Amino acid sequence: MPSINMIANRRAEKKRQEMNVRKLVYGISAEIGCVLVATSVLWLHMANVRGQISDLSGQIQKLEPKVNAIDDLEKQTQTLTPKVTTLDGAKADTLFWYSNLSAITGSLPEKAWLTSLAAAGSGGAPGSASGADPTVQLSGVSLDQSQVGEAMLRMNQSPGLDHIDLAFVQQQKTGDTDTVSFQMTVHLKPEPSALPGANDAKKS
Numbered sequence: 329m330p331s332i333n334m335i336a337n338r339r340a341e342k343k344r345q346e347m348n349v350r351k352l353v354y355g356i357s358a359e360i361g362c363v364l365v366a367t368s369v370l371w372l373h374m375a376n377v378r379g380q381i382s383d384l385s386g387q388i389q390k391l392e393p394k395v396n397a398i399d400d401l402e403k404q405t406q407t408l409t410p411k412v413t414t415l416d417g418a419k420a421d422t423l424f425w426y427s428n429l430s431a432i433t434g435s436l437p438e439k440a441w442l443t444s445l446a447a448a449g450s451g452g453a454p455g456s457a458s459g460a461d462p463t464v465q466l467s468g469v470s471l472d473q474s475q476v477g478e479a480m481l482r483m484n485q486s487p488g489l490d491h492i493d494l495a496f497v498q499q500q501k502t503g504d505t506d507t508v509s510f511q512m513t514v515h516l517k518p519e520p521s522a523l524p525g526a527n528d529a530k531k532s
Contacts, residue, residue, distance in 0.1 A: 428488045428516050432464060435482035440470035448513075461490060464514045469507045473497055476510045483514060490515040 425447070436442065444467040470476050480492050495511040 424516075428464070431486040431488050432466070432483060432514055435479055435486060436468075437470070437475045437478050437482075439472075440468060440475040440479050442466060442468040443509075444468075461518055462516045464516065465511070466514060467509070467511045469500075469502060469509050471505070471507060473508055476508065476512075480512065488517055490517045 429445075432445075433442070444465075446465045448463045448465055470479075476494070476497055480494065483489050483492050492515070493513040495513065497508050497510045500507055500509050
């Protein structure tokens with residue numbers, strides 16, 4: 329009887345070991361399956377990333393000529409900037425003198441005429457490095473002194489002209505007609521860009 333019990337116990341133990349082995353095999357198989365699934369997912373993701381990288385590389389190659397063209401345009405812009413700045417300054421100076429000379433000639437009465445006109449101060453530029461206002465030297469003739477006074481009054485009322493200094497008024501003969509000659513200095517208001525601190529104001 330005891331030997332029969334030992335055989336039964338050994339059989340039961342063997343079955344338990346076989347069950348444990350099966351469980352271990354199943355567990356390992358499940359882990360291998362999970363690893364394979366994860367590997368497949370990662371492989372698909374990597375394939376997708378490679379595809380995106382390939383697409384982006386293609387787009388970069390297509391955009392490269394445009395990028396080079398933009399770089400060329402930027403270089404051309406940098407080259408042209410000094411010329412554009414010079415042209416803008418010349419345009420501003422031209423408009424400055426045109427508007428002020430028009431104001432001066434438009435302020436003359438009907439019986440007053442200019443014989444000479446010359447810009448002075450800082451080489452004729454609107455505003456000088458020393459801070460002096462640009463000026464215009466005028467010489468002319470009129471039938472009487474009242475015409476000179478009227479011309480000065482009109483110039484003083486012009487927005488672009490600052491003030492007028494009369495140098496002299498002198499009686500003279502022009503042919504058989506009594507006239508007066510005059511000379512005056514017209515002080516112009518400098519452009520805002522020529523005023524001290526204008527650049528600092530723009531920056532702020």
